[in-house]
Amino acid sequence: MKRLKDELPEESFEASLLAADAGGEPPEGPRRRALDAALRVVALGGGSALVAGKAAAAATAGAAATGGGGAAGATGAALAGWKILAVVAIVGGAAVGGAVAVTRTTDVAPSESATSSPSAPVPLARPEPAPPDTQSAAPPPMLAAPAPAPIHVDTPKVAVPSVPSTVPSSAPVFDLAGEVRAIDRARAALAGRDTGETLAALDDYDRRYPAGSLAREAAVLRVEALALRGDHAEAARRAQELLAASPEGPYRARLRKVIDGAAASSP
Amino acid sequence: MLALELGPVKGSAVLPTSSASGENAFRALFAAHYPFIWRQMRRLGVPESAVDDATQEVFIVAARRMSDIQPGAERSFLFGVARRVAADARRTRHARASAVSEPLGADTADEREDPEQALQGRRSQAMLHRVLDAMADDTREAFVLFELEELSRREIAELLGIPEGTAASRLRRAREEFMEIAGRMKATASRGAP
Known part of the structure; x- marks a missing residue:
């Protein structure tokens, strides 16, 4: 099948439209910013659940597929019956210890999964009307971090810009990077056992992103900050709520820990 | 604890x-x-x-x-x-x-250019995007991937998770749609736009 532009008379209106497509290469600045922001999410735990070999294979296969598009079948076959190992570590683990591993097995055939993955319940970085727990059956990769991460998260080097966006506040929909930063701030504060700062950061988050896609992470951090501050009753109450909303969610072990801690500390 | x-x-x-x-x-x-x-x-x-x-x-x-x-x-x-x-x-x-x-072709209205003149740089790009915007979601995707990104039908089928035959028929529809909308826009533009 030939391309339309090759079939149209060169001087036609329609051909000129097609020729006007910019295509081209993305600008470097936003590209680097996007990479930095995304790497912070990886450092937060989004990518840490990857099996190393699989990750490398994934990346190279992706590069290959860009060129030929033929790599998918071969590498996909190797993945039949693959397992996702999702590791839930601790958000700012220094504050509340404990980790839980969630293993999920997906039994989709490669071809099927290849087609279904884009339409899988991607937790879009956007507040849909009723976001809270549509995902609870298949928890999205959580914003989790190995304990020592918060300090080390490349802060000096990466320095995700505080003015990340070419889009002003009129389009908050694209501010997932901002959400990540806000959560990051809370995590760092919690890691430093500064519960006041943690709660301030979380208040700030809630105010700016009332239906944010990291709302659950924020809620868990708040629970932990409250517990650390000694506000066990409130922490336990909130933890119960979160657990009730998402009994199988990725943070259940941490929430139970807070609840248990509260029970132990109350007379 | x-x-x-x-x-x-x-x-x-x-x-x-x-x-x-x-x-x-x-x-x-x-x-x-x-x-x-x-x-x-x-x-x-x-x-x-x-x-x-x-x-x-x-x-x-x-x-x-x-x-x-x-x-x-x-x-x-x-x-x-x-x-x-x-x-x-x-x-x-x-x-x-x-x-x-914003009616189609509105951004050409100011200067009342004829279509040939309008087909310059960003302006024709804007017109292209208007045509694309006016297309249905599924045909737009197929059209963009085939006609602009120049992927093969097979790659498109993979990308969209549809059979190759579906991709082919979607592409045909997409072309018809594109030609029709572009034709309308051309007519609008040559009338000088409202």
């Missing part, structure tokens, strides 16, 4: 990788696909001012869901996220733009 000194679960069977390899994997994914996703954003109707942020959003979602991305299906995954992000961006923009109704 608080196990403050508890380190990461290194050495545990469920965490067989260091964050460094996760980072490297992501860097490779990013390098391989960022330009592709970036190019599609504008074509899929994301306003130019939001293209960079929208692309970033796609990769942040990818960063969070690395473990769900299957080898060989990276581009398909990313494109799947991209089309949702783009759809949301279109909705937002339409919501904003609907207050000020």
Whole structure:
């Protein structure tokens, strides 16, 4: 099948439209910013659940597929019956210890999964009307971090810009990077056992992103900050709520820990 | 109660990788696909001012869901996220733009250029985007991937998760739609636009 532009008379209106497509290469600045922001999410735990070999294979296969598009079948076959190992570590683990591993097995055939993955319940970085727990059956990769991460998260080097966006506040929909930063701030504060700062950061988050896609992470951090501050009753109450909303969610072990801690500390 | 000194679960069977390899994997994914996703954003109707942020959003979602991305299906995954992000961006923009109704070809109205003159640089780009915007979502995607990104039918079928035959018929419909809308726009433009 030939391309339309090759079939149209060169001087036609329609051909000129097609020729006007910019295509081209993305600008470097936003590209680097996007990479930095995304790497912070990886450092937060989004990518840490990857099996190393699989990750490398994934990346190279992706590069290959860009060129030929033929790599998918071969590498996909190797993945039949693959397992996702999702590791839930601790958000700012220094504050509340404990980790839980969630293993999920997906039994989709490669071809099927290849087609279904884009339409899988991607937790879009956007507040849909009723976001809270549509995902609870298949928890999205959580914003989790190995304990020592918060300090080390490349802060000096990466320095995700505080003015990340070419889009002003009129389009908050694209501010997932901002959400990540806000959560990051809370995590760092919690890691430093500064519960006041943690709660301030979380208040700030809630105010700016009332239906944010990291709302659950924020809620868990708040629970932990409250517990650390000694506000066990409130922490336990909130933890119960979160657990009730998402009994199988990725943070259940941490929430139970807070609840248990509260029970132990109350007379 | 608080196990403050508890380190990461290194050495545990469920965490067989260091964050460094996760980072490297992501860097490779990013390098391989960022330009592709970036190019599609504008074509899929994301306003130019939001293209960079929208692309970033796609990769942040990818960063969070690395473990769900299957080898060989990276581009398909990313494109799947991209089309949702783009759809949301279109909705937002339409919501904003609907207050000020903008007829097709409106941005050529000021100078009353004839179509040939109008076909210059950004202006014709804007017209292209208007045509694309006026297309149905499914045909627009197919059209963009085939006619502008110049992927093969097979690649498109993979990317969209549809049989190749479906991709082919969608492409045919897409062309008809494109020609029809472009024809209408041409007529509008040559009348000098309202």
